[in-house]
Amino acid sequence: MRKLKAQYIFDGTQLHKLATLVVNERNEIETILHNETTETAGEEFYNGILCPGFVNAHCHLELSHYQNHIPQHSGLSQFIQNVVNLRNTLSGEIEAMQAADEEMLRNGIVAVGDISNTDISFATKQQSSLYYHTFIELLDLFNTNSQEFERGKQLFSSHFHTMPLSLTPHSPYTCSRKLIERIAIHANEYEYLLSIHNQECEAENEMYRSNSGALYEQMFANNTSTGSASSLTASSATAKRPFFKYRKSSLQTYSTWLPQNSHILFVHNTHTSQADIDFLKYNCPDLAYTFVLCPKSNAYIAQEIPPLDLFVKNKLNVAIGTDSLASNSELNIVSELFALQQAFPSVSLAQLLTCATANGARALGIQRQFGSFEKGKMPGVNLLEHIDFTTIQLQENTTVRRLL
DSSP, X not given: OEEEEEEXXXXXXXXXXXXXXXXXXXXXXXXXXXXXXXXXXTEEEEEEEEEEOEEEEEEOGGGGGGTTOSOSSSOHHHHHHHHHHHTTTOOOXXXXXXXXXXXXXXXXXXXXXXXXXXXXXXHHHHHSSSEEEEEEEEOOTTXXXXXXXXXXXXXXXHHTTTXXXXXXXOOTXXXXXXXXXXXXXXXXXXXXXXXXEEOOSHHHHHHHHHSOSHHHHHHHHSOOSSOSGGGGGOOOTTOOOOOOOOOSOHHHHHGGGSOTTSEEEEEEOTTOOHHHHHHHHHHOTTOEEEEXXXXXXXXXXXXXOOOHHHHHHTTOOEEEOOOOTTSOSOOOHHHHHHHHHHHOTTSOHHHHHXXXXXXXXXXXXXXXXXXXXXXXXXOOEEEEESOBTXXXXXXXXXXXXXOO
């Protein structure tokens, strides 16, 4: 048995002072002993906060080789165009993915929700000591005759026996209703969770409300007849543009098309409103969902940050992601939490850490093993160092060290 002590132990939902974490020889949690004021032989004392391993609920491992190749603060439309322009022009994908995987391991991450457009990242993930749930991302650019769903289904069928997989829509602005509904039927059949990029910019809502806006113009200037992920590299002046009659935000439009018995990860949410949340609660009462926030990516792309205080006020499940190295300088959950703390200082450290641990595990459906210090679990143990213990907050120089 190992007995680990620190100024505080965070168990997945709350902080405990004067406590001891007991871990067995298999690295399973045995218990937390409370009100431990005396030292005993064999105890390990650490200066900081002990917490479960972090869950990175949204990442794009296969974009790791894009690091430092896309300018900051250009806005989502231009960011997408930059990704398209760089496709097939960069090398070193495998080495970059392996390095990113090792970086997440060093930074105390134990589980990852990862987006894949192809199977290029699968070998790296299968060889990793991290847990990965892979979302095979589909998009048809509103071409309902595309073979994108069949492509994704074939990829899923080839690998679902060997790793946790889902088919998932990229976003409402790249997927037709038909594609989303076909994915929903498949999700019901295989009982898996879904992820979707949601309301990352106001232009997405504008697209659904008024059939206009910068994102609408860009996406359908790049539309083609193939509808596959690779089709974003081509353009067609004669492509038929869809006409949106919904007159509602994107979330209020597509949320009713989603499977009501799957857990949905809404990712980014920088332009999600109280009206959107009210719509979900009233019109999709059986829908289980998590709002995944990637604040440093949003700041990198558009100098924006998601409304964490809105989600906290509504007592919603919030998890944390890093997004990819195409839109972030590092894959570090502590940095994401510090960015949120700077923007929302009234949100407590315990609330932030809950997002990075227990909520993330719940979002990926892995709460039986990860996310909290409970008997029998193997969530990993992180040590947060350089904490401001006067205010119980992170500092700019706060670091994470993986102990187990």
